[in-house]
Amino acid sequence: MKILTRAVVALAALAMLATPALAQKTVKWKLAMTWPSTLTPLASPPLRLAEMVKEMSGGKFIIKVEGKEKHKAPLGILDMVKGGQYQMGHSASYYWKGKDMSMVFFTTVPFGMTAFEQYAWFYYGDGMKYMQQVYDRYKVLSYPGGNTGVQMGGWFRKEIKSLDDLKGLKMRIPGLAGEVFAKLGVNVTNIPAGELYTSLDRGTIDALEWVGPGMDIKMGFHKIAPYYYTGWHEPASEMQFLINKRAYSKLPPEYQAMLQSAMKAVASEMYFENFAGSAEAWEKMKTEYPNIKVKTFPKPVLKAMKKATDEVLNSYAAKDPVFKEILESQRSFMKKARQWTIISDYNYIKTCLELEED
Amino acid sequence: MKILTRAVVALAALAMLATPALAQKTVKWKLAMTWPSTLTPLASPPLRLAEMVKEMSGGKFIIKVEGKEKHKAPLGILDMVKGGQYQMGHSASYYWKGKDMSMVFFTTVPFGMTAFEQYAWFYYGDGMKYMQQVYDRYKVLSYPGGNTGVQMGGWFRKEIKSLDDLKGLKMRIPGLAGEVFAKLGVNVTNIPAGELYTSLDRGTIDALEWVGPGMDIKMGFHKIAPYYYTGWHEPASEMQFLINKRAYSKLPPEYQAMLQSAMKAVASEMYFENFAGSAEAWEKMKTEYPNIKVKTFPKPVLKAMKKATDEVLNSYAAKDPVFKEILESQRSFMKKARQWTIISDYNYIKTCLELEED
Incomplete structure (x- = not known):
């Protein structure tokens, strides 16, 4: 009897000691993303994060990732994370410019910073502070979630x-670039990824921008619209992870740390993948699509785009x-x-090109 | 009595259930880095990782980071991780070119890839495979650990x-670039960070390369050697995390996953920080140091560097x-x-510069 009592006490003590730390708590989250689940590399960060x-x-910490094909609300991610139906989301801030024009700064702006200038701004300038300030209105946390370059x-x-x-050109182009094109007389619209090809094929639009060759060629746009222009309008499109603040605050600190580490890891991976x-x-x-004609917009057009960009930005700033x-x-x-980009990367590539010319 | 027995059984079952998962095991590791602990951003990745x-x-998983000031063997990291005195290390592969010339490829080579071309090679080309193949000889795992650009x-x-x-110029320059300079008649040496200024001041060397303005200016080199040349020799210097294979294999899988995630996160952060x-x-x-004269090497010098680089690379390849x-x-x-770099980032910066000119 005494032995048994001791055994009970010892086992109880063992059970106490062995009580799982908070980090052992099972947590099940859901993440909604703007993209269909198969649309890599945009869908890669949340899938890898999970x-x-x-x-x-x-x-013990499970994040179920749901693509557009499941939740049917590709442009409703912010609302769904705010509302708590999903604890997390993955999208691009500039899709909510209708709610708040400042959102465009966290994705990209025409003639703006390149990816690594912008990451430096996020982490060593005031970028993270401003992004959170804007998302605070929605009780949502926001972190960089991958860049297309x-x-x-x-x-x-x-x-x-x-x-x-x-x-009079009908074009699909989101973000601030859409407003710039509108100023230059383009009929601008935004259309989710899944409907782009059909819209172009049926003549609903005459032109569109999507991402870059890695993602565009698979979509087949070149079959209908063979002029492929170099970029000016989205020099560094950053995706965002969104997290419901209340859900985050209830996570054990270990899981919060895992999220923070994984978000940074997968954001960079998306850039490399793209x-x-x-x-x-x-x-x-x-070799395979020699009919594609790669062009840079003529200088007068670019100058007008630059001027319109500054006007659009300044007019929102005034309000x-x-x-x-x-x-x-x-x-x-x-x-x-930019001064540093020019003296480092730009000057280096220029040097390499000049040496090849000879 | 029956009740007590039941209690014992129940508690025993509880103790089983509540037995800490492997991830709850306390693990204490040590990491040795080439850099002094204060030498950010090079020292930042291991400090942040820990x-x-x-x-x-x-x-529960503690990594004690020791800088050069502690272990006194800045260029002995590979040996110490291989030997197991340290479970982890942080350094740059090209410091072991004396052991194995192929090590240079995992840091950078003159006229080679830029950081993001190289990351794409690591993760979507054969980079990771080759890096591990070379480090396998030392029973050490190797992962990207931050890039200087x-x-x-x-x-x-x-x-x-x-x-x-x-x-006849006496210059501190490591890696393959040192061999290129040697071919052009330079007396080349490698000197650890802590002794650079003194060596230059005393005339042990006439010239040196270190990293870039973020790190160089603090060192005061400009006071003695005011000609500051743009880069050709280290377009993307990648640091490496080294891990003793045996130590890694004994880690619970959860801790292995934490290391993998954190290494990726902190590698990118170093680029942003630098x-x-x-x-x-x-x-x-x-404004503060107007006496610094920024120069690009004259074209005939660059051409000779490029030619010597190809000769050095080809001669090692032959052996x-x-x-x-x-x-x-x-x-x-x-x-x-490079084709993609030119049409994306390079063309974009060029466009911006041309618009500014008018």
């Missing part, structure tokens, strides 16, 4: 030789002090970051 | 106007089939990656 977090937690300027049925060729895919597709393009503050922060950071 | 892993594991070409007391100015620091320092340089295989892998990947 896998990493599962492994790190020994299968410089996007191509889009696919056009006809060559754009002058500003006149833009007038870069590799684009390099691959660009090389193939030349909205937060927009103005973020615009000034980006402009001043970009000014110094 | 912090992240600690948080993710609820304080394009490094500046170094500080020189006198302007380099022609190839003659290189003859980029931001360089942009900051570059801007300051113009070593593994070196040859990796060289061919990098050359073929770079060929397609």
